Amino acid sequence: MAEHHQDRPVGAAIPQRNRRHGAGGCAQGRRPAAGGRDETDSGDDPGPRRSLDEPGSGPRPGCPVLRRAPGRDHPRGSVCHRVLPGPSLGTPRSPAGEPRPPQPRMKPDRPGKDLYRRLRALPWPALWDEEVARFNQATNAERFDTVSVVRAVGVVFSESGPAGLRERVREWLLGLLDDPQEKIRRYALAALPKIGIGPREESELLRRLETATRPGEAAALREVLARVGGTRTYEAMQASGGFTANEVQRVTASVARREAPTTLRLDANLPGWEGMRIHLRGRAGLEGFVRDEVEERGGFRVLETTPGLVALTPTRPFALADLFQLRCFATAGVVLGRVAPQPEPAAIEGLATTIASPHSQQLFRELTNGTIRYRLDFMGRGHARATVRKVVERAFEIAPAILNDAREAPWAVDVHPMTDGESVELRPRSSLDPRRAHRLGDVPAASHPPLAACLARAAGRRDQEEAWDPFCGSGQELIERALLGGVRRLHGTDLSPEAVDVAKRNFTAAGIPGVEARFTCCDFRRYAGLHRIPEGSLTLVITNPPLGRRVRVPGLRGLFDDLFATAARMLRPEGRLVLTNPFRMESPERSLQLESRRTVDLGGFDCRLEVYRKAPARPR
Known part of the structure; x- marks a missing residue:
């Protein structure tokens, strides 16, 4: 029997106590939400809502199960429900009435990755003599399912195997570029750079690039040539074009790396030293040793000390060799500039113009013997490949003589997050540190x-x-x-x-x-x-x-x-x-x-x- 409220005007809201049947209960004609609340309740949400399909979120025993009538669309929060018979959707229970333990979520099968892991662990004789031979004799469908063999060959033979056999491996991979299945051609193309290519393989890839009709295939060939191409790729690129600015930069850096090794002029005085800011970085907690060492040797004034960082400015002309007389820091970076927080297009432009500024170009020229090559890294951001690509492409447009080279560059340009933006710092790579x-x-x-x-x-x-x-x-x-x-x-x-x-x-x-x-x-x-x-x-x-x-x-x-x-x-x-x-x-x-x-x-x-x-x- 309904409860009467003598002092409630007609149409007024029903008091809260009459809209519920206890915590977790059901109100007739309404769908209960998590925590025993109606969806129309306007009070503060006590926690995340759960679906009735989740364990423990169903109605209490004895309450009817409310389901939407089939074949109709009902807006959220509507009361167009009818009571249908059906089991409770509460916590799953065993026939004896005991709660069932939660079932572990099964990972989806990944046969391709599992096969690759198994093949990757094989010694090279077993991989070549057994798995490759089996792959060569397989049907097209079987080859499609076991294409991981091609990937494993690229990795295993990049690390092991006799030099004489690698030539046969290259021949095999080149032959797979004629396979009718696009996936196999793509895997073979990705494996070739891992083995390394010579002039003959480079010429073959260039020939295929000239005759490629599919845009995806041409892009894949250009990507491989940008990674491992040499003089012939550079000449073809100059003659015919068709390469992106990033690919041009990578090929140019690759040719420079092979033909003229770059060295650093550690004994040359840095131009524009007055007012220059230098960051010595290392383990947090060791900055006190770095500061004491700087003050003991002289030639620099400490600007600030924070965990893992000592900022200096020179008090007289100096060379990188002077910095490397200090032994308690890990890396030394010359600050090229700071980029204020801003949306991505402006931030990319700011980073690129800082790397390619006249002052940066002068530092690169005065301190480098050979082609100027650097690697760009965003510290604390992971790989950030898309951002790196955009920045280095724009910097290359501004200063084509400064090449980004992710492989063996003597310089690093590090972008460090700071409280007021990002600090762009030029640093000699650790492999060239004379202290080691x-x-x-x-x-x-x-x-x-x-x-x-x-x-x-x-x-x-x-x-x-x-x-x-x-x-x-x-x-x-x-x-x-x-x-x-x-x-x-x-x-x-x-x-x-x-x-x-x-x-x-x-x-x-x-x-x-x-x-x-x-x-x-x-x-x-x-x-x-x-x-x-x-x-x-x-x-x-x-x-x-x-x-x-x-x-x-x-x-x-x-x-x-x-x-x-x-x-x-x-x-x-x-x-x-x-x-x-x-x-x-x-x-x-x-x-x-x-x-x-x-x-x-x-x-x-x-x-x-x-x-x-x-x-x-x-x-x-």
Whole structure:
């Protein structure tokens, strides 16, 4: 029986309590929404709405199921529903009435990708002798389904296989360009650049480009030639045209790369140095070491210091070689300009005009021997391929002598996000960093070179130093400490024979005179006994030990306890222990007193760079 409201005028809204049948209930003639609300309810939404088809969102037992009448269109929120018989759409239950566990969502079958992964893992003899032979004998339908064989051949033979067989692989891929199936031709065309092409293959691709009738096929051929084409492609491009500006730029850069290697003039003074802004970047937490090193050497004034960045301006003419005398930063970039936040077309124009500005062109010319080539990167944006393409095409239109080359360019132009826009910075590529000339080899999970330099600076300089790195890796910490001077003898230990060999070669290449060095493959806890090194004879223990991130280390906490105990035993009074520590712990050895601690970002996780000093000897 309906409830009567004596004081409610006719047509007034029904009070809220009469529009519901309890939380999650059903009102006759209305479809309940999630949380027990009518769709016409005007109150605040208590949460996301769910469909009646979702588990747990159906009507309560005993409520009729409301369904739209078939064959009619009803606007959302209408009340044109009729009650139809049907099961409840609530939580799925077993025949015994118990809730069923949620069923896992199955990934769709991807037979092509699964086949490629299997083929990619095969050794090259099995791939060529078995899978390629089977592909060649297959029907057209079977070849279509197993076209991943072509892709796998391109990848596997780019990494392995005898040189003589690669010629046969090229012949096979060229033959597939005549296959009647477009997909197979496309896969073969994509695989060819991975194997590499010679003048004969290049001429064949150019011939096919001249006779191509389908726009898609011609575009694919131009793309391949832009990636791996040489002098013949360049000549054909000049004679016939038809290539896009981006393809012209890539072919020109490829020819320049092969014919005239580009080098940097590190000793040339930078033009327009007055008022120039330079950004030294590195790990957040190490900027204090960078700032101190800059102020100690002179020639530059620090403008600002923020996490991972020290901004400088020169106080006198300088060369890039002067910057590379500093060892605690990772990369150095000359700021070409800043681009304010704006819509994409204007932002692309701003970036391109900054890269190709007269000042930028002058810097490129004065500091480069050979063709000017650079790689554009947006830091923190991922690949951003579409934006990169638009920017470099526009920059090429403005300054055709400056070529974008994503493969082996000596310069990088980095675009860094800043609070007031984007900073465009010209940087020598890391492969040309003269500070790394002694690094003939490396090992997995080795120290980042600037971190090793910062550990050495944290240790400080002491004459007649005798230092030990219990986990020497590639030897960077010991080399950096020796470069500061005052070292008499170095000890390095590691469990890896490969690491010990690499450390020996790197130390020899560093060419540090007057320093005796011994590298031993052993557990650090046994080193002193093996070589009869007296306890209390070392002045420094410096190390970046295993941190358990890139390489899992069982019992890592116990390893650090042993490291502290061994250092306390081997150090002289007032000797130092300098290390990176992933734990929030101090030395359990009372003789080691914490002197300083800095938190450093080591690539996604915080670690502590700590300095301990052994207590002075007690007077007798």
